[in-house]
Amino acid sequence: MGPRRRQRAVGLSAPGAKRRNGPRRNRQGKTGNRPLPDAAEKPGLAARQAAHRILGAILDAKSSMDGLTDEFHGHPHYLALEPRDRALVRAILLTSLRNYGDLDGVIARFTDKPLPAGATGLRNILIAGLAQILFLDIPDHSAVDLAVAAAQSDPRARRFAGLVNAILRRAAREKDSLLAGFTETPVRAPRWFAERLDAIFGPETAAAIDACHRIEAPIDLTLKRKEQEKAADWAERLGAIVLPTGSLRLTGPSRDIVDLDGFGAGSWWVQDAAAAMPARLFGDLAGKRAADLCAAPGGKTAQLADAGAHVTALDLSANRLKRLVSNLERLGLDGACRTIAADLFAFAPDAPFDAVLLDAPCSSTGTVRRHPDVPFTKSPADIEKLADLQARMLEKAASFVTPGGLLVFSNCSLDPLEGEEVARRFAGSHRDFEIVPVRGEEAPGFEAAITADGFLRLTPAHLDLGDPAISGVDGFFAARFRRLL
Structure with a gap:
């Protein structure tokens, strides 16, 4: 690894990272000769900014994700998005939270110093960007570009735009080794919850529970009593398996529940x-x-x-x-x-x-x-x-x-x-x-x-x-x- 270089408040340990003290600004508030990005003009930026804000509300204000992403009473920046972008925001949030310990560990590994105590917005931009690069099917260049744009558009994070760029680009280059490290020695977060699981169930079972928490849960269905004798037929029709308890578990690609056979007829419910x-x-x-x-x-x-x-x-x-x-x-x-x-x-x-x-x-x-x-x-x-x-x-x-x-x-x-x-x-x-x-x-x-x-x-x-x-x-x-x- 080459010599470490420093940004004003946070050191960089990303190989090849260039020293920046934040973007240069002229009197018109521009970066170089280009205006700061406008969410309305840069496709995808509004969705990322909504994800950053909601992630902050969850982590800092202890607000529930369900409430913040409610389709009628959710966060205003979420409600302003089209359905496709809302789905992307939910995917970013779920992935960021499921893998928060590992993602935060990457930030610590790639910087010389901890992020400033008040830089919660910056951390949220980095966590969401890393989640997209490492776990979601989003082009690396798009995830990096939009994270940098989000930092540039945030007055409190603007001077760290270079840091965001360096960390995310390095993560993209080292993706395979990072993911392998997550599998071998995952970082469990939040710490209080990990320690409580260890104390209750013992380290081995706690680790197994934690591994389950990192994977999207399957969807189960309860058949009405009159349909239970036809459980095998229903499983074939729905692309499901019959569990030992009699519940059905959907397998294969995700599908819209209301479009599944038997929903309109009231033959089953999700449980x-x-x-x-x-x-x-x-x-x-x-x-x-x-x-x-x-x-x-x-x-x-x-x-x-x-x-x-x-x-x-x-x-x-x-x-x-x-x-x-x-x-x-x-x-x-x-x-x-x-x-x-x-x-x-x-x-x-x-x-x-x-x-x-x-x-x-x-x-x-x-x-x-x-x-x-x-x-x-x-x-x-x-x-x-x-x-x-x-x-x-x-x-x-x-x-x-x-x-x-x-x-x-x-x-x-x-x-x-x-x-x-x-x-x-x-x-x-x-x-x-x-x-x-x-x-x-x-x-x-x-x-x-x-x-x-x-x-x-x-x-x-x-x-x-x-x-x-x-x-x-x-x-x-x-x-x-x-x-x-």
Whole structure:
């Protein structure tokens, strides 16, 4: 490696990098003889700038990616884009977050000094640029050019445009060796989350979970009960495989869900195989009264209704319940369900239920495959607060169960503080309830996920099908209790 050269605030260690102290500007605010780039004039720049801003909102303001990329209420720079550019922004964000540790490690490796403490915009430009060069099907020259243009158009990053150019060009030259290094010694981020997984599951399982988090999650479908005997036929029609639990998993190239056979007819709905497990723990529900206490968006509600139960679906959000009703109408299950927009703690049913499902709000750390922003927007303090909320919600939910009835507590967290510990405390303080252990035949393919307590503890590393692209499930926890007579 040749002698290192320095930029004003950040050193370069990129071979052949030229020394720059930022672009020269004349009194008209121009760089050399060319005006600073205008997003409206440079194709693709507006999409990159939107990605940089949204990445900053996720990492710095702890805002959720789902909210920022909502098609109606999302970030204004995102909403200003055409659908094709919105899809590109989402791809950049997902890739940047899934591989953030490795990408940030490249920046550290390619610079003599850490980036300035306040240079968050610069870091976001670099992270997004590296994600495009190393992982996305975007020409290197385009990724470099637009990242440099984004830096030049940002007053706080303008003087680092040369640095952006040098780092990204070097990454393009060294792409193969960088990717090989990521595979051999991946950099896990954020650190708090990596350390927590190690402490909970041990380094080997934690590494397997982390590997799953770096791969896009497959899409699973739950067939309606009357279609389940034709699962093999449906798999052939949809280009899917039948999982041990009976769920279908789509394979092959990505497709628009609404265009798939059976969508319009309401023959199935999208639901991860792990998320489908809690509702199945009730067994025969024909003619029984069931309550889904945190119901939206309605996958588990649909399972209860499809199983023959008379369902009360409760959710705090009236808007989310509208989506649930729409889903049930497509499935032809709306007649078996009534919806109530209410706070669980204020809810007073007119009669107890035979089956009560509490899929409680949680940190969602089991869904990092689908939502890689979660570890960056949540913290250990959030987990503790949510665990306390879950315990109080479980206490309330228990009061709705008729003697002899079943109560299932579940959530999509990987953390035992939100799962096993809540369930154990509940069991220890309620002599009127008993744990009903999950049996192996109730969880085909997931037998190893049944704990000594009889709970179900699923992680993304479960369901290894030999191909990482079609393996794994969401992280999920479920515990089943029976109210004693």
